[in-house]
Amino acid sequence: MDSYNKKNFSSDQDIKWCPGCGNYSILKQVQTILPEIGFPKEKIVFVSGIGCSSRFPYYMDTFGLHGIHGRAPALATGIKLANPDLNVWIITGDGDGLSIGGNHLIHLLRRNLDVNILLFNNEIYGLTKGQHSPTSKLGFKTKSSPLGTIDNPFNPLSLVLGAGASFIARTTDRDPKHLREMLLRAQEHRGTSFLEIYQNCNVFNDGVFENFTEKSKKVNQTLYLKQGELMRFGSKKQYGIRLDGIYPKVISLQESSYSFSDIWTHDENDRTKAEILTRFFGTPGYEKFPRPFGVFYKEERPTYDMLFHDQISLAQKNHPMSLDILLSGDLHCKI
Amino acid sequence: MIFKKILEQVTILFAGNSGDGIQFIGRQFTNTSAFLGNNLSTLSDFPAEIRAPRDTLAGISGFQIHFGSVEITSPGDFFDVLVVMNAAALKKNFPFLKKGGKIIANTMGFTSKSLQLAGYTPDVDPLKELYDYDVYPLDMIGHSHKLLQNFNISQKDKEVAKNMFALGFIYWLYSRPLGYTEYCLKQIFKKNTKLLQANLNVLRAGYNFGEISETERFIVKSSNRPSGIYRNVTGNQSITLGLATAAIQAGLNLFYAGYPITPASDLLNYFASYKNLGIKSFQAEDEISAITSAIGASYAGDLGVTGTSGPGMALKQEGLGLAFMLELPLVIINVQRGGPSTGLPTKTEQSDLLQAIYGCHGEVSIPVLAPSSPSRAFTVAFYAAKIAIEHMTPVILLSDGYLANGSELWRFPKTYQLDTICPPFLKNSKNYSPYQRDEIGVRRWVKPGLAGYEHRIGGLEKEDETGNISYDPKNHEKMVKLRQKKIDFIKKKWPKPRIDSGKKTGKLLILSWGSTYGIVRAAIKILLSEGKSVSHSHLEYIYPLPNGLDTILQNFKKVLIPELNNGQLIHIIRDQFLIDAIPFSKIQGIPFTIFEIVEKVREII
Ligand code: SF4
Numbered sequence: 001m002d003s004y005n006k007k008n009f010s011s012d013q014d015i016k017w018c019p020g021c022g023n024y025s026i027l028k029q030v031q032t033i034l035p036e037i038g039f040p041k042e043k044i045v046f047v048s049g050i051g052c053s054s055r056f057p058y059y060m061d062t063f064g065l066h067g068i069h070g071r072a073p074a075l076a077t078g079i080k081l082a083n084p085d086l087n088v089w090i091i092t093g094d095g096d097g098l099s100i101g102g103n104h105l106i107h108l109l110r111r112n113l114d115v116n117i118l119l120f121n122n123e124i125y126g127l128t129k130g131q132h133s134p135t136s137k138l139g140f141k142t143k144s145s146p147l148g149t150i151d152n153p154f155n156p157l158s159l160v161l162g163a164g165a166s167f168i169a170r171t172t173d174r175d176p177k178h179l180r181e182m183l184l185r186a187q188e189h190r191g192t193s194f195l196e197i198y199q200n201c202n203v204f205n206d207g208v209f210e211n212f213t214e215k216s217k218k219v220n221q222t223l224y225l226k227q228g229e230l231m232r233f234g235s236k237k238q239y240g241i242r243l244d245g246i247y248p249k250v251i252s253l254q255e256s257s258y259s260f261s262d263i264w265t266h267d268e269n270d271r272t273k274a275e276i277l278t279r280f281f282g283t284p285g286y287e288k289f290p291r292p293f294g295v296f297y298k299e300e301r302p303t304y305d306m307l308f309h310d311q312i313s314l315a316q317k318n319h320p321m322s323l324d325i326l327l328s329g330d331l332h333c334k335i
Numbered sequence: 336m337i338f339k340k341i342l343e344q345v346t347i348l349f350a351g352n353s354g355d356g357i358q359f360i361g362r363q364f365t366n367t368s369a370f371l372g373n374n375l376s377t378l379s380d381f382p383a384e385i386r387a388p389r390d391t392l393a394g395i396s397g398f399q400i401h402f403g404s405v406e407i408t409s410p411g412d413f414f415d416v417l418v419v420m421n422a423a424a425l426k427k428n429f430p431f432l433k434k435g436g437k438i439i440a441n442t443m444g445f446t447s448k449s450l451q452l453a454g455y456t457p458d459v460d461p462l463k464e465l466y467d468y469d470v471y472p473l474d475m476i477g478h479s480h481k482l483l484q485n486f487n488i489s490q491k492d493k494e495v496a497k498n499m500f501a502l503g504f505i506y507w508l509y510s511r512p513l514g515y516t517e518y519c520l521k522q523i524f525k526k527n528t529k530l531l532q533a534n535l536n537v538l539r540a541g542y543n544f545g546e547i548s549e550t551e552r553f554i555v556k557s558s559n560r561p562s563g564i565y566r567n568v569t570g571n572q573s574i575t576l577g578l579a580t581a582a583i584q585a586g587l588n589l590f591y592a593g594y595p596i597t598p599a600s601d602l603l604n605y606f607a608s609y610k611n612l613g614i615k616s617f618q619a620e621d622e623i624s625a626i627t628s629a630i631g632a633s634y635a636g637d638l639g640v641t642g643t644s645g646p647g648m649a650l651k652q653e654g655l656g657l658a659f660m661l662e663l664p665l666v667i668i669n670v671q672r673g674g675p676s677t678g679l680p681t682k683t684e685q686s687d688l689l690q691a692i693y694g695c696h697g698e699v700s701i702p703v704l705a706p707s708s709p710s711r712a713f714t715v716a717f718y719a720a721k722i723a724i725e726h727m728t729p730v731i732l733l734s735d736g737y738l739a740n741g742s743e744l745w746r747f748p749k750t751y752q753l754d755t756i757c758p759p760f761l762k763n764s765k766n767y768s769p770y771q772r773d774e775i776g777v778r779r780w781v782k783p784g785l786a787g788y789e790h791r792i793g794g795l796e797k798e799d800e801t802g803n804i805s806y807d808p809k810n811h812e813k814m815v816k817l818r819q820k821k822i823d824f825i826k827k828k829w830p831k832p833r834i835d836s837g838k839k840t841g842k843l844l845i846l847s848w849g850s851t852y853g854i855v856r857a858a859i860k861i862l863l864s865e866g867k868s869v870s871h872s873h874l875e876y877i878y879p880l881p882n883g884l885d886t887i888l889q890n891f892k893k894v895l896i897p898e899l900n901n902g903q904l905i906h907i908i909r910d911q912f913l914i915d916a917i918p919f920s921k922i923q924g925i926p927f928t929i930f931e932i933v934e935k936v937r938e939i940i
Binding site: 316 | 420590628636749793
């Protein structure tokens with residue numbers, strides 16, 4: 001297993017994404033971490049729905065299933081319940097995962113099936129050439145919204161946390177180091193891990209995440225979360241987040257009235273605080289807050305596949321049954 | 336001792352408010368009769384509401400059982416006995432009671448209010464007017480109350496126990512033992528000894544009431560069938576047993592995914608109760624997830640199965656296309672009900688046949704099978720799974736509400752008697768390609784976990800053999816034809832269609848499919864005894880149509896196709912064989928009666 005390298009995970013297929021697409025960077029990082037995760041490649045399955053991101057499995061030299069629009073969580077459920085030893089990855093996008101497949105996604109999360117979900121969020125429908133998606137910003141003009149959208153976008157991390165996700169994190173395609181770290185963290189987690197990746201679609205929505213990826217802008221507009229560390233940001237880390245009761249506040253350490261002890265320390269295991277963090281989304285009242293990246297929340301709880309198989313083993317142990325007995329039923333007669 | 340009269344067959348209808356436990360006592364009587372070795376056929380008819388308005392015609396739940404020592408293939412057109420819990424049950428079903436038949440009535444269901452709700456004149460008790468009938472007015476509630484006066488249970492529980500009184504009495508009347516029902520009550524009230532004792536007391540009181548009533552008693556002897564061990568089975572149950580058996584026979588795990596929907600929910604309930612057999616059951620968040628997760632399970636090496644009814648089947652079409660494209664085994668059960676849309680959820684219909692054959696987008700060809708009776712459902716489900724596995728294809732199993740809830744005596748097989756099922760797993764191959772086919776057009780099943788055979792498959796059109804994505808025009812045409820050819824090959828394995836009853840040639844052939852089998856068979860018996868030149872052939876393997884059907888059809892001047900729809904099989908038969916078959920439709924949410932078939936034939940020849 002140790003002998004795997006990135007190349008072992010590249011399939012022989014030509015990659016058909018647009019040159020410059022953020023997907024390349026994600027593909028590369030996934031191929032880089034797989035040799036390290038301790039799974040032989042025949043036990044790894046990539047499952048996807050439809051969309052640019054969903055072509056991903058074709059480029060991986062593992063097992064792969066390219067399904068139907070939005071249904072990857074359902075396919076993955078069947079795969080994992082058929083064979084819990086497999087390492088299953090769901091590759092989805094904002095349209096695939098949050099629109100047509102929204103129902104499957106939330107139910108997968110509440111069940112806590114042991115799979116990894118990578119949501120490539122580019123705030124647009126790319127493969128159908130540029131319609132607004134459920135994460136497109138309000139007022140966004142696209143081919144299908146020439147006068148601007150009138151539907152409020154989803155806040156994906158709030159949504160999935162509400163659905164009962166046991167691991168949520170955010171990263172971007174432009175920060176390979178962080179992306180890699182988050183992929184490893186997602187993979188490590190037992191249960192459904194949900195990793196939102198801001199992915200640039202340079203053809204239909206170029207630069208939509210610029211504020212969080214361009215060096216000059218990102219310092220003041222991003223907050224990198226680290227377990228046990230103070231929530232500070234800014235070019236000189238001069239800003240911090242303070243919790244005032246249940247209300248977060250951006251404070252400046254340059255103002256003499258605040259000290260380090262006023263700053264909120266990140267705790268990945270705190271669900272309530274994670275909920276507050278997911279609100280840092282530019283929504284009314286939160287315009288001034290930086291966008292958080294990193295692991296927002298994680299919790300250990302039994303996985304669905306484990307509970308599912310435990311029930312079966314227990315039933316088999318406590319009330320053993322043979323097919324012949326089942327067929328004969330509890331009441332029969334001899335003629 | 337009272338003299339017992341021997342009867343060859345009896346039809347009883349239990350009817351009352353939905354909530355009176357009618358289906359329960361019906362099933363109790365059925366299982367007890369099966370235990371005695373009677374041939375039987377049952378029909379459940381209940382409202383879509385769990386508790387429909389009390390004492391009204393619309394709220395009546397009915398359970399019909401036709402049992403006997405002679406061949407029984409239909410639940411019967413007319414009743415010998417009506418067991419009615421109220422006036423509405425009598426009003427609704429009286430027209431189908433045979434002249435001189437018996438009425439066992441719960442007198443408390445005949446109060447002036449109940450009479451009025453049923454549409455009788457409030458002050459005239461219809462039970463007192465039925466001079467030509469054998470009426471047993473029983474104060475079931477009064478008896479229950481009296482018996483249970485010292486029991487510390489609710490008034491409601493005392494009242495509900497009345498159905499046990501009726502059951503006890505009818506057990507006595509037809510000389511049946513109480514043992515099975517006593518056993519069941521003990522299971523149900525395991526944790527409530529008071530309720531158990533109350534129900535047992537009322538059951539026995541009903542039986543004893545018979546003893547002191549000096550009424551004529553009857554015996555219905557056990558069936559004249561070949562000797563063997565038999566049990567009672569419902570259509571839904573039989574399908575689950577057939578599929579579980581097939582999976583085990585193939586050495587596979589069965590993964591069933593379903594979403595609750597009438598009348599298919601019992602499939603999910605049964606599979607969920609087979610955990611101790613290693614069966615996996617998954618209640619999905621919706622119909623789409625149910626079929627898609629089953630596809631995922633098949634991809635990973637289990638036998639994926641899903642089941643549903645009308646509207647759910649519509650939602651599964653997308654998944655069907657994927658399963659067909661991936662060429663993975665999958666069994667889809669459609670327990671048909673009255674449609675379209677929510678339609679008649681608790682009523683039966685055969686109106687999804689064209690959907691099964693033509694419902695999917697694109698050039699899709701999916702084998703369709705439809706069992707003819709609850710016991711046949713086991714075998715047909717078994718073969719549906721065998722075909723799905725050995726030919727790597729989705730297969731549709733068409734059941735219906737009548738078949739699903741109906742039951743009959745079944746001589747269950749021993750596992751060593753079963754056919755083999757060989758999954759086409761890959762056996763050592765140096766140059767493996769995902770879409771390489773064998774001589775019958777089937778690709779290999781390679782599940783994740785097999786080192787060195789990592790590959791990607793999906794819903795996009797694929798290149799012949801390699802399975803790589805391909806948009807090449809000629810390749811697409813080739814692939815469509817290859818997939819069709821694979822399905823066409825399956826009919827070579829279908830059993831040859833045959834004449835079920837009647838001569839090989841004649842004036843009229845009745846060609847039926849699905850659950851209408853038993854009723855047509857019973858009708859043909861009558862027609863043949865009248866000397867009519869009529870025969871019957873029945874289809875269980877519907878798509879692709881079996882070889883040899885044309886020869887059968889050619890030997891008759893006319894062909895009549897009775898269906899519980901507006902004419903669907905007839906389109907296929909006309910299309911395939913260019914014959915001017917005669918349609919015979921019934922679209923009322925209930926099965927044909929024997930009489931309707933007989934009359935129709937008399938009209939034609
Ligand atoms: S359309 Fe956008 S998301 Fe799709 S491949 Fe091109 S750049 Fe990437």
